Amino acid sequence: xxxxxxxxxxxxxxxxxxxxxWTMIFGILLGTLFYAxxxxxxxxxxxxxxxxxxxxxxxxxxEFEGFADMLDTMEQDDGTPLLHATEMSxxxxxxxxxxxxxxxxxxxxxxxxxxxxxxxxxxISLSLTVRENGLPESILTMLVGELQxxxxxxxxxxxxxxxxxxAYLRQMSASIDDVxxxxxxxxxxxxxxxxxxxxxxxxxxxxxxxFCSLASLQSTVRTAANIEEVGKRIELAxxxxxxxxxxxxxxxxVLQLIATSVVLCYLIFVLGIRFGGSYGxxxxxxxxxxxxxxxLGYLVAHIGTAGxxxxxxxxxxxxxVGGFLAGLMVHNMKAVVEERAPFINRINPSAVIADAxxxxxxxxxxxxxxxxxxxMVVLSVAFLTAGCLMGRRRSYDSL
Amino acid sequence: MGEEVxxxxxxxxxxxxxxxxxxxxLSVGQGEIFGLLxxxxxxxxxxxxxxxxxxxxxxxxxxxxxxxxxxxSYEIKKxxxxxxxxxxxxxxxxxxxxxxxxxGLYVKDAETKKQYVDEAIDFVxxxxxxxxxxxxxxxxxxxxxxxxxxxxxxxxxxxxDEPTVAVDPQSRNKILENIVDLNKRGxxxxxxxxxxxxxxxxxxxxxxxxxxxxxxxxxxxxxxSRIKNTENVIVDIRKLxxxxxxxxxxxxxxxxxxYRADRLTIRCAGGKQNIVSILDYLEVNNLKxxxxxxxxxxxxxxxxxxxxxxxxxTEEAPDERPNKKKAGKKRGKEDx
Numbered sequence: 148x149x150x151x152x153x154x155x156x157x158x159x160x161x162x163x164x165x166x167x168x169w170t171m172i173f174g175i176l177l178g179t180l181f182y183a184x185x186x187x188x189x190x191x192x193x194x195x196x197x198x199x200x201x202x203x204x205x206x207x208x209x210e211f212e213g214f215a216d217m218l219d220t221m222e223q224d225d226g227t228p229l230l231h232a233t234e235m236s237x238x239x240x241x242x243x244x245x246x247x248x249x250x251x252x253x254x255x256x257x258x259x260x261x262x263x264x265x266x267x268x269x270x271i272s273l274s275l276t277v278r279e280n281g282l283p284e285s286i287l288t289m290l291v292g293e294l295q296x297x298x299x300x301x302x303x304x305x306x307x308x309x310x311x312x313x314a315y316l317r318q319m320s321a322s323i324d325d326v327x328x329x330x331x332x333x334x335x336x337x338x339x340x341x342x343x344x345x346x347x348x349x350x351x352x353x354x355x356x357x358f359c360s361l362a363s364l365q366s367t368v369r370t371a372a373n374i375e376e377v378g379k380r381i382e383l384a385x386x387x388x389x390x391x392x393x394x395x396x397x398x399x400x401v402l403q404l405i406a407t408s409v410v411l412c413y414l415i416f417v418l419g420i421r422f423g424g425s426y427g428x429x430x431x432x433x434x435x436x437x438x439x440x441x442x443l444g445y446l447v448a449h450i451g452t453a454g455x456x457x458x459x460x461x462x463x464x465x466x467x468v469g470g471f472l473a474g475l476m477v478h479n480m481k482a483v484v485e486e487r488a489p490f491i492n493r494i495n496p497s498a499v500i501a502d503a504x505x506x507x508x509x510x511x512x513x514x515x516x517x518x519x520x521x522x523m524v525v526l527s528v529a530f531l532t533a534g535c536l537m538g539r540r541r542s543y544d545s546l
Numbered sequence: 547m548g549e550e551v552x553x554x555x556x557x558x559x560x561x562x563x564x565x566x567x568x569x570x571x572l573s574v575g576q577g578e579i580f581g582l583l584x585x586x587x588x589x590x591x592x593x594x595x596x597x598x599x600x601x602x603x604x605x606x607x608x609x610x611x612x613x614x615x616x617x618x619s620y621e622i623k624k625x626x627x628x629x630x631x632x633x634x635x636x637x638x639x640x641x642x643x644x645x646x647x648x649x650g651l652y653v654k655d656a657e658t659k660k661q662y663v664d665e666a667i668d669f670v671x672x673x674x675x676x677x678x679x680x681x682x683x684x685x686x687x688x689x690x691x692x693x694x695x696x697x698x699x700x701x702x703x704x705x706x707d708e709p710t711v712a713v714d715p716q717s718r719n720k721i722l723e724n725i726v727d728l729n730k731r732g733x734x735x736x737x738x739x740x741x742x743x744x745x746x747x748x749x750x751x752x753x754x755x756x757x758x759x760x761x762x763x764x765x766x767x768x769x770x771s772r773i774k775n776t777e778n779v780i781v782d783i784r785k786l787x788x789x790x791x792x793x794x795x796x797x798x799x800x801x802x803x804x805y806r807a808d809r810l811t812i813r814c815a816g817g818k819q820n821i822v823s824i825l826d827y828l829e830v831n832n833l834k835x836x837x838x839x840x841x842x843x844x845x846x847x848x849x850x851x852x853x854x855x856x857x858x859x860t861e862e863a864p865d866e867r868p869n870k871k872k873a874g875k876k877r878g879k880e881d882x
Contacts, residue, residue, distance in 0.1 A: 148650070148651075148654065151647075151650045152651075155639070155643075155647045155650075158638070158639070158643075159636060159638050159639070162638035162639075163638065369636075372600050376630055376632040376633065376634040377634045377635060377636060378634075379600060379628065379630050379634055380628065380630075380634050380648055380651075380695065380696075381651075382600055382617075383598060383600070383623055383626065383628055384623065384648075384651040384652070385620035385621070385623040385624040385651070385652065386620070386651060542599055542600065542601060542602040542617050543600060543601055543602065544561075544601070544602055545561055545601070546591075546595055546600060546601060
């Protein structure tokens with residue numbers, strides 16, 4: 148019986164062109180548009196060395212030497228240095244920036260607030276000021292973001308296992324090398340791929356995963372007698388409704404997984420986007436992201452007694468607002484949310500998917516990625532369980 | 547009445563302040579075509595949905611095939627078929643795929659399923675439309691598909707909820723024939739409608755309901771024998787003065803006269819053959835008419851006498867209400 152329900156619902160989902168469109172065509176179209184927009188960036192083989200000002204201040208007596216030298220060691224394929232960092236005073240740096248002598252100013256300070264919480268550790272805070280938008284500025288932005296992430300990661304590690312501050316600095320210095328080897332920066336700086344925009348494609352995949360929720364919403368709403376007439380037949384069938392729903396959601400999942408995989412393959416093999424991390428991890432995160440999207444749709448289908456249109460609107464709001472808060476539209480938004488309301492990042496599917504991609508991209512396979520992937524599974528199961536509990540009753544107050 | 551298939555006792559269903567069913571009871575026996583007749587909003591569909599456990603109810607007891615009906619009564623549900631009021635099929639599937647799918651929810655064996663699907667398609671006359679999707683079918687054909695999906699698993703008890711709404715006469719007749727045929731094959735039928743002609747045509751027993759209450763129950767003949775109306779004389783006559791309507795109302799055996807759209811309906815009590823005296827009156831008073839004929843009372847007359855309103859009243863526009871006068875009531879008062 149379950150096989151029959153699965154096959155028919157797969158057929159129904161396959162013939163539901165709207166849902167397939169949103170998942171696959173949207174991903175392919177937008178991916179192509181991104182690619183076209185960033186084409187110039189891809190075509191540039193070597194860029195001029197980026198002149199950068201380095202302003203180190205408020206270090207509370209902590210040593211922080213050699214940072215500029217470390218930055219200078221980064222080279223492109225042909226040996227051209229990527230950056231040339233010059234340490235100078237803040238005023239001199241601002242003057243150099245305004246006169247176009249440098250592309251940006253990297254500020255290095257100790258985060259006083261965090262320092263007050265734990266004096267053993269010098270939490271380094273990096274910030275960047277640029278004058279205009281362009282490839283050098285994009286690379287600088289990415290570099291500073293990557294370095295900051297590495298430093299925060301090390302700070303977290305040391306919070307659990309405090310050691311001497313010099314050891315910490317040694318680790319941090321080593322982390323500069325890590326950054327150079329890390330996914331995005333390696334691709335952006337060492338010449339394998341001059342793509343500083345891969346994050347946009349990760350975000351695109353995350354959005355595609357979330358659009359899968361529309362298909363499961365539609366599939367599940369059909370089983371409700373108070374919303375769809377055909378739901379009466381399903382409610383009256385001598386069969387557990389929960390099993391019916393989960394079987395049909397499984398059919399939707401398989402189809403949507405095919406669609407998201409097609410999008411991913413298109414990005415990788417047709418457009419040639421070089422994502423960080425192995426394909427295995429990439430496909431696993433995409434598969435779990437699809438599961439999370441489908442689970443979200445299943446949950447929303449069981450919220451309240453409103454009709455399909457209202458639930459679709461609710462789902463659209465959840466995915467768009469969630470995407471915004473997860474930084475899929477505005478850079479750094481996820482970090483802002485993490486600082487002010489971290490709970491939202493734990494329950495926001497967009498943030499959970501984005502975090503998994505970010506972990507793969509920034510840290511590669513490791514504890515953090517495992518944690519992010521596990522969280523995707525947990526949230527999916529939570530959504531499905533909540534949907535089951537809400538949908539198991541088969542009598543209504545009104546039809 | 548055969549063995550009791552459905553038993554509903556003192557059913558109360560409230561929608562917030564509105565009481566849709568108010569102590570409603572009914573009993574349906576095996577092999578019956580039980581008609582539930584009432585105007586729109588009388589509680590017919592609510593009753594059906596409560597019996598099917600689709601709707602929660604506030605008080606009362608419902609038993610189907612002798613057992614309490616609940617949403618988890620899968621063994622009972624296997625024996626039930628439902629034809630909902632609106633078309634309940636998947637638009638993405640073809641006629642055959644739809645019927646096959648809904649049959650598959652009840653029948654496991656592939657060979658049996660195939661046989662049942664073919665029989666259902668043949669039964670409703672959709673053989674030429676097997677590969678059509680519902681969107682390509684006419685309203686009448688969609689109704690037939692709706693029926694096929696509800697009866698394909700050969701249920702013992704079938705609910706039809708107004709299956710002929712917005713259907714052309716040809717499809718309507720086909721649907722009614724199908725229902726009688728299903729009954730002859732052994733199915734018990736519960737048929738809800740507000741079309742009294744259909745109920746009279748096919749139902750072996752009828753319950754008239756209004757405002758969530760059962761008003762009367764019996765065969766069509768039994769119901770009609772309980773009212774004082776024995777004959778309706780209809781006269782097509784133009785521009786009949788109001789005073790003439792009053793005079794006709796005073797004729798022997800006439801107890802109600804209604805004049806609407808150049809049609810005079812004269813309701814008589816205490817026997818038939820009233821047309822002669824009415825003809826005499828028209829000729830003596832030199833009233834020219836186009837046509838005159840006599841009709842026996844219908845279920846609409848039963849409903850009219852019980853409730854004071856017509857079954858079709860709920861669908862009328864206000865300006866189409868008739869000039870109706872009753873003997874013993876204040877003259878000129880509209881009683882629509």
